[in-house]
Amino acid sequence: xxxxxxxxxxxxxxxxxxxxxxxxxxxxxxxxxxxxxxxxxxxxxxxxxxxxxxxxxx
Amino acid sequence: xxxxxxxxxxxxxxxxxxxxxxxxxxxxxxxxxxxxxxxxxxxxxxxxxxxxxxxxxxxxxxxxxxxxxxxxxxxxxxxxxxxxxxxxxxxxxxxxxxxxxxxxxxxxxxxxxxxxxxxxxxxxxxxxxxxxxxxxxxxxxxxxxxxxxxxxxxxxxxxxxxxxxxxxxxxxxxxxxxxxxxxxxxxxxxxxxxxxxxxxxxxxxxxxxxxxxxxxxxxxxxxxxxxxxxxxxxxxxxxxxxxxxxxxxxxxxxxxxxxxxxxxxxxxxxxxxxxxxxxxxxxxxxxxxxxxxxxxxxxxxxxxxxxxxxxxxxxxxxxxxxxxxxxxxxxxxxxxxxxxxxxxxxxxxxxxxxxxxxxxxxxxxxxxxxxxxxxxxxxxxxxxxxxxxxxxxxxxxxxxxxxxxxxxxxxxxxxxxxxxxxxxxxxxxxxxxxxxxxxxxxxxxxxxxxxxxxxxxxxxxxxxxxxxxxxxxxxxxxxxxxxxxxxxxxxxxxxxxxxxxxxxxxxxxxxxxxxxxxxxxxxxxxxxxxxxxxxxxxxxxxxxxxxxxxxxxxxxxxxxxxxxxxxxxxxxxxxxxxxxxxxxxxxxxxxxxxxxxxxxxxxxxxxxxxxxxxxxxxxxxxxxxxxxxxxxxxxxxxxxxxxxxxxxxxxxxxxxxxxxxxxxxxxxxxxxxxxxxxxxxx
Numbered sequence: 001x002x003x004x005x006x007x008x009x010x011x012x013x014x015x016x017x018x019x020x021x022x023x024x025x026x027x028x029x030x031x032x033x034x035x036x037x038x039x040x041x042x043x044x045x046x047x048x049x050x051x052x053x054x055x056x057x058x
Numbered sequence: 059x060x061x062x063x064x065x066x067x068x069x070x071x072x073x074x075x076x077x078x079x080x081x082x083x084x085x086x087x088x089x090x091x092x093x094x095x096x097x098x099x100x101x102x103x104x105x106x107x108x109x110x111x112x113x114x115x116x117x118x119x120x121x122x123x124x125x126x127x128x129x130x131x132x133x134x135x136x137x138x139x140x141x142x143x144x145x146x147x148x149x150x151x152x153x154x155x156x157x158x159x160x161x162x163x164x165x166x167x168x169x170x171x172x173x174x175x176x177x178x179x180x181x182x183x184x185x186x187x188x189x190x191x192x193x194x195x196x197x198x199x200x201x202x203x204x205x206x207x208x209x210x211x212x213x214x215x216x217x218x219x220x221x222x223x224x225x226x227x228x229x230x231x232x233x234x235x236x237x238x239x240x241x242x243x244x245x246x247x248x249x250x251x252x253x254x255x256x257x258x259x260x261x262x263x264x265x266x267x268x269x270x271x272x273x274x275x276x277x278x279x280x281x282x283x284x285x286x287x288x289x290x291x292x293x294x295x296x297x298x299x300x301x302x303x304x305x306x307x308x309x310x311x312x313x314x315x316x317x318x319x320x321x322x323x324x325x326x327x328x329x330x331x332x333x334x335x336x337x338x339x340x341x342x343x344x345x346x347x348x349x350x351x352x353x354x355x356x357x358x359x360x361x362x363x364x365x366x367x368x369x370x371x372x373x374x375x376x377x378x379x380x381x382x383x384x385x386x387x388x389x390x391x392x393x394x395x396x397x398x399x400x401x402x403x404x405x406x407x408x409x410x411x412x413x414x415x416x417x418x419x420x421x422x423x424x425x426x427x428x429x430x431x432x433x434x435x436x437x438x439x440x441x442x443x444x445x446x447x448x449x450x451x452x453x454x455x456x457x458x459x460x461x462x463x464x465x466x467x468x469x470x471x472x473x474x475x476x477x478x479x480x481x482x483x484x485x486x487x488x489x490x491x492x493x494x495x496x497x498x499x500x501x502x503x504x505x506x507x508x509x510x511x512x513x514x515x516x517x518x519x520x521x522x523x524x525x526x527x528x529x530x531x532x533x534x535x536x537x538x539x540x541x542x543x544x545x546x547x548x549x550x551x552x553x554x555x556x557x558x559x560x561x562x563x564x565x566x567x568x569x570x571x572x573x574x575x576x577x578x579x580x581x582x583x584x585x586x587x588x589x590x591x592x593x594x595x596x597x598x599x600x601x602x603x604x605x606x607x608x609x610x611x612x613x614x615x616x617x618x619x620x621x622x623x624x625x626x627x628x629x630x631x632x633x634x635x636x637x638x639x640x641x642x643x644x645x646x647x648x649x650x651x652x653x654x655x656x657x658x659x660x661x662x663x664x665x666x667x668x669x670x671x672x673x674x675x676x677x678x679x680x681x682x683x684x685x686x687x688x689x690x691x692x693x694x695x696x697x698x699x700x701x702x703x704x705x706x707x708x709x710x711x712x713x714x715x716x717x718x719x720x721x722x723x724x725x726x727x728x729x730x731x732x733x734x735x736x737x738x739x740x
Binding site: 009010013014016017019020022023024026027028030031033034 | 123126127130133134137138141144145163164167170171174179180181
């Protein structure tokens with residue numbers, strides 16, 4: 001295996017991860033919207049907290 | 059060399075772009091925490107002019123790629139986990155069930171997260187939703203039925219509607235099976251099932267495989283081989299296969315194949331054997347030497363497994379052997395027929411049969427007894443049945459009756475049934491009777507029942523049986539003939555007489571009232587005289603007879619005076635008096651006359667005996683005239699037709715006037731039209 005092939009392999013992995021990141025961001029956005037639409041204040045606060053933790057961690 | 063030079067040229071042209079890519083790559087890798095030292099080394103390599111990796115050297119670029127791949131996958135997993143953690147509590151705490159729209163969106167998000175986790179690209183799906191769903195169904199079916207092909211087929215057959223979109227897709231794009239469909243099937247076994255059974259699955263799902271156009275099928279076949287290749291040698295190994303070191307390459311193939319086969323032999327042997335078969339397929343591995351090495355290696359390993367198992371789990375050896383045969387693998391060089399026979403015998407001898415496992419054992423017997431010579435197979439079957447007969451004989455007999463009867467013959471079953479009957483009898487005669495009644499009809503149960511009862515040797519048993527309603531019922535229905543039963547009991551009496559009178563008397567007394575005691579009485583009396591005639595020397599006859607009857611007079615008297623005594627009985631007893639000899643006669647007469655209430659029963663004696671007895675009583679002066687008168691009256695009452703003879707016998711002791719005689723005759727004639735018994739005037 002030559003270096004171009006090696007690099008391509010690794011780049012392929014990275015690209016797939018990048019793709020995953022984009023998908024993940026969209027999912028987070030959908031989760032956020034879902035949280036916003038929850039009227040129950042108490043529940044919303046709780047979810048909001050989880051969401052914040054999530055954003056900090058990811 | 060040409061390739062190497064052209065690559066170099068390519069690298070010069072792209073050097074700027076390459077540097078940018080390398081830089082980006084390093085940044086990305088850095089974010090995954092790969093150690094800088096290692097990266098420096100790899101970087102040096104990437105920046106050098108050497109375009110070939112040295113597989114035997116220090117650099118481990120493949121390892122690096124794997125490492126990165128793993129880290130990326132782990133990170134993905136971790137992030138998906140967090141996403142799930144966020145979405146899952148929403149319903150629990152938020153009660154979204156009342157808000158259907160939000161609830162649906164939440165369900166959609168969960169589904170999408172799941173798909174991302176399974177490797178689907180939800181942004182740009184490769185398949186239509188229907189095909190995607192089909193793949194999920196197939197994934198599910200494969201994972202649920204991974205160890206049972208037949209179940210898998212059944213499941214596919216029943217789910218064919220759900221699978222149609224995928225199968226139609228594969229029909230049109232058989233090549234896509236490798237590049238698109240297979241990566242979506244979760245585990246390797248499932249993938250292999252899909253490949254191996256591609257045409258079967260198509261057929262089961264209602265696709266007319268034969269009608270498919272030839273090109274499509276050719277492509278499908280090509281795909282299959284291609285996939286097998288992919289499965290047998292993953293990427294890294296493929297590189298090795300491309301190496302120019304033939305010896306190393308071959309050794310690798312052999313080792314790799316064996317590793318894969320043996321790695322699965324414990325958990326999924328069928329899968330392992332299908333890999334083995336594939337590795338011997340010329341279209342998969344073209345080199346005959348390699349195939350031979352794989353074959354040798356495989357046989358050695360299987361032999362090792364068999365050697366390891368045969369003493370501790372012989373059935374596993376047989377199972378393995380059967381599987382090898384089913385897969386048409388030549389077993390001659392793995393285990394010899396004789397050894398296999400020993401293992402089979404050992405397997406069954408180590409197994410205890412009981413109500414829990416008997417079905418399983420019979421199934422095993424049916425499957426594995428073919429490894430044995432006929433007589434050994436028969437021996438094992440006998441042992442199983444004998445062992446089982448302890449608790450579950452009836453079950454075993456009813457379960458496999460016809461088949462085993464043919465193999466083992468009637469006598470075998472008769473023997474074990476007899477043994478079991480004896481065991482039951484030891485518990486109680488009623489248990490034995492119950493056992494007989496429960497025997498399946500096919501075992502000639504009535505015959506057993508009948509012969510067993512007649513064969514009873516134990517007095518207590520027979521008495522219990524005689525008192526049982528079941529036996530009465532059988533006698534009434536003529537299933538058991540009363541005559542035979544009585545005959546059997548008589549035999550028992552005779553034996554009892556030989557061993558001691560007391561038990562015989564007890565037995566006689568305990569016989570049920572409705573039983574024909576007279577027959578037994580006759581038998582006993584006959585036995586007395588039979589013994590006398592045959593066993594006693596003439597000289598000692600008198601003394602011996604006295605001794606012999608010393609303790610038997612009671613029973614004789616008992617029988618004589620029994621309400622059941624009839625003329626036959628009396629005749630028998632009369633014979634006893636006649637034949638018994640003086641000493642016996644005298645003792646008996648003395649005994650009789652001592653008992654006043656029995657005196658009149660002498661009237662039942664036949665005339666010869668009566669005369670003889672009369673003479674003895676007179677000679678010994680045992681009775682008074684009044685007592686003789688009493689006997690005479692009894693005789694007259696009992697057999698008035700013999701009045702002439704009675705008058706003659708008793709003339710010296712009883713004064714019978716002509717008037718009395720005439721009156722008696724008149725009485726006799728008066729009753730002439732009535733039914734008078736004339737039977738016994740010997």
